[in-house]
Amino acid sequence: MIRIKRDNLNALARQHYINVESFAPKLTERLEEKSKKSGILQSFYKQLFKDVKLTNGESLLISTPEKLEEKIIEYTNTFGFDFSKNIYKTLRRELQKVFDYNGYAKEYGYWLAKELNVNVCPYCNRQYTFTISHGRKKIVRPEFDHFYNKKSYPYLSLSFYNLIPSCSICNRLKGFKDFSIKKNIHPYLKGFTPIAKFETKLTDIEAIWGDSDKIELLLNTGGNPLIKKNAKIFKLEELYNGYGATRKNNVSGHRDYVIEIIQKRLIYNSTYIDELFETYQGIFFKTREDTVRLVLSNYVTEDGLEKRVLSKLTKDINEEWGLI
Numbered sequence: 001m002i003r004i005k006r007d008n009l010n011a012l013a014r015q016h017y018i019n020v021e022s023f024a025p026k027l028t029e030r031l032e033e034k035s036k037k038s039g040i041l042q043s044f045y046k047q048l049f050k051d052v053k054l055t056n057g058e059s060l061l062i063s064t065p066e067k068l069e070e071k072i073i074e075y076t077n078t079f080g081f082d083f084s085k086n087i088y089k090t091l092r093r094e095l096q097k098v099f100d101y102n103g104y105a106k107e108y109g110y111w112l113a114k115e116l117n118v119n120v121c122p123y124c125n126r127q128y129t130f131t132i133s134h135g136r137k138k139i140v141r142p143e144f145d146h147f148y149n150k151k152s153y154p155y156l157s158l159s160f161y162n163l164i165p166s167c168s169i170c171n172r173l174k175g176f177k178d179f180s181i182k183k184n185i186h187p188y189l190k191g192f193t194p195i196a197k198f199e200t201k202l203t204d205i206e207a208i209w210g211d212s213d214k215i216e217l218l219l220n221t222g223g224n225p226l227i228k229k230n231a232k233i234f235k236l237e238e239l240y241n242g243y244g245a246t247r248k249n250n251v252s253g254h255r256d257y258v259i260e261i262i263q264k265r266l267i268y269n270s271t272y273i274d275e276l277f278e279t280y281q282g283i284f285f286k287t288r289e290d291t292v293r294l295v296l297s298n299y300v301t302e303d304g305l306e307k308r309v310l311s312k313l314t315k316d317i318n319e320e321w322g323l324i
């Protein structure tokens with residue numbers, strides 16, 4: 001998990017609000033219309049209308065994850081709806097229509113993806129999630145995972161901080177699992193660093209000569225229960241190693257890549273890196289880290305982690321094997 005750090009999130013969230021409200025009829029108008037119902041539904045829609053409408057810079061559409069969770073608790077305590085249950089299927093579907101995530105995604109999905117500029121999946125750091133379009137021609141963009149899933153929380157399906165750009169594998173693995181910031185890591189708030197680290201476990205020294213069956217990749221979660229849970233849900237060890245629990249039909253996953261990092265560590269020792277840096281300083285390299293990045297073809301500094309796939313793995317293995 002790589003944290004999504006951006007300086008302009010608040011400004012983007014405000015523009016997101018304007019985009020959502022540009023639909024006709026506006027979301028707030030749709031909620032106001034639904035408030036004409038009677039009984040508990042009237043109260044619920046009235047509350048939603050009040051919470052969605054931008055008042056004093058606050059709206060459910062741009063609230064922070066902490067505030068979204070306060071709202072979840074407030075709604076649950078006040079109205080007692082559990083939209084994940086079948087008996088609320090009709091109301092859930094109605095809310096999904098009112099919030100119309102699919103309509104929003106069709107109109108503004110590329111805008112949001114382009115503005116966020118998240119080019120590697122924050123959940124797995126294994127897949128590129130470029131946004132590419134030519135004029136009106138849309139080619140590819142990340143999917144948006146709903147941190148608070150659309151089934152249980154349909155009224156949060158357009159909330160800015162609930163839309164996490166991610167790869168389709170992670171989006172599918174997460175599915176409708178019930179996430180919260182107390183139990184799970186929210187990519188806008190935290191990442192794995194500096195607690196969790198990938199480590200290697202060699203069953204035989206032959207791994208170093210290229211036998212990927214003799215090496216295993218482990219994610220040391222540092223005893224953090226949130227990271228542990230996250231790694232389990234997104235199947236990180238399985239995907240990085242390329243095998244399931246039984247090791248049947250195994251592929252090398254990213255173990256062959258790790259062996260290359262170790263081999264490079266042995267060839268390009270610290271003295272060699274120093275020499276390369278001194279020779280090409282000012283031409284190819286500004287810092288010594290630039291030299292290591294060139295050797296490993298990946299970023300090894302904290303701020304570079306979101307730029308390339310497998311950067312976290314590269315950084316950790318590099319540190320484990322001493323190429324710093």
Ligand SMILES: [Zn+2]
Binds near residue numbers: 121123126169
């Ligand atoms: Zn992913």
